Amino acid sequence: EAQVTQNPRYLITVTGKKLTVTCSQNMNHEYMSWYRQDPGLGLRQIYYSMNVEVTDKGDVPEGYKVSRKEKRNFPLILESPSPNQTSLYFCASTPRGRTDTQYFGPGTRLTVL
Amino acid sequence: GNSVTQMEGPVTLSEEAFLTINCTYTATGYPSLFWYVQYPGEGLQLLLKATKADDKGSNKGFEATYRKETTSFHLEKGSVQVSDSAVYFCALPQGGSEKLVFGKGTKLTVNP
Numbered sequence: 001e002a003q004v005t006q007n008p009r010y011l012i013t014v015t016g017k018k019l020t021v022t023c024s025q026n027m028n029h030e031y032m033s034w035y036r037q038d039p040g041l042g043l044r045q046i047y048y049s050m051n052v053e054v055t056d057k058g059d060v061p062e063g064y065k066v067s068r069k070e071k072r073n074f075p076l077i078l079e080s081p082s083p084n085q086t087s088l089y090f091c092a093s094t095p096r097g098r099t100d101t102q103y104f105g106p107g108t109r110l111t112v113l
Numbered sequence: 114g115n116s117v118t119q120m121e122g123p124v125t126l127s128e129e130a131f132l133t134i135n136c137t138y139t140a141t142g143y144p145s146l147f148w149y150v151q152y153p154g155e156g157l158q159l160l161l162k163a164t165k166a167d168d169k170g171s172n173k174g175f176e177a178t179y180r181k182e183t184t185s186f187h188l189e190k191g192s193v194q195v196s197d198s199a200v201y202f203c204a205l206p207q208g209g210s211e212k213l214v215f216g217k218g219t220k221l222t223v224n225p
Binding site: 004031033041099106 | 206211217
């Protein structure tokens with residue numbers, strides 16, 4: 001089954017404690033991205049990657065890092081989380097050059113105390 | 114860049130009522146347009162799409178027509194069900210890239 005998986009689904013942590021949210025896709029897609037969803041703001045792109053070892057900032061990259069060492073994985077790293085990063089996070093993937101087949105993960109709800 | 118303005122809601126309807134969620138866009142050229150749906154506790158799913166002007170996308174009883182004259186892509190359903198309760202997002206690609214630009218979302222609650 002074609003899918004994007006994220007882990008963990010729920011996470012409560014404290015300010016400053018480094019964390020990683022994993023994202024994996026099994027469709028051999030080149031393009032992967034991370035979004036955050038906040039009430040009244042919709043979804044905003046954090047980072048994206050066009051292929052292995054190619055990443056770039058989205059609209060709200062501050063406080064986040066990513067890496068793309070393998071095609072299937074695109075982890076989101078929060079080196080020193082802060083309460084304003086409390087949000088719902090989605091990973092997405094799509095073949096390069098396509099937008100009509102974008103697949104989203106189930107989401108990770110992060111709370112930073 | 115491309116942008117989308119979406120009716121924010123929330124919207125509360127009774128079962129079998131008619132639904133319209135407004136979406137207007139600003140874009141260079143004529144990009145594809147999308148409606149995504151997010152059911153409670155789940156990720157986003159593509160509900161329907163239209164790839165060119167005057168196209169009508171449809172799925173699960175929902176419809177939206179790509180209108181370039183009014184730069185709109187309003188979502189409609191003739192008779193909503195409790196199971197349609199969800200958040201709906203209008204979206205379009207950003208300048209020919211794979212990135213999607215989303216509206217702020219409209220939360221729909223359908224009461225029995």
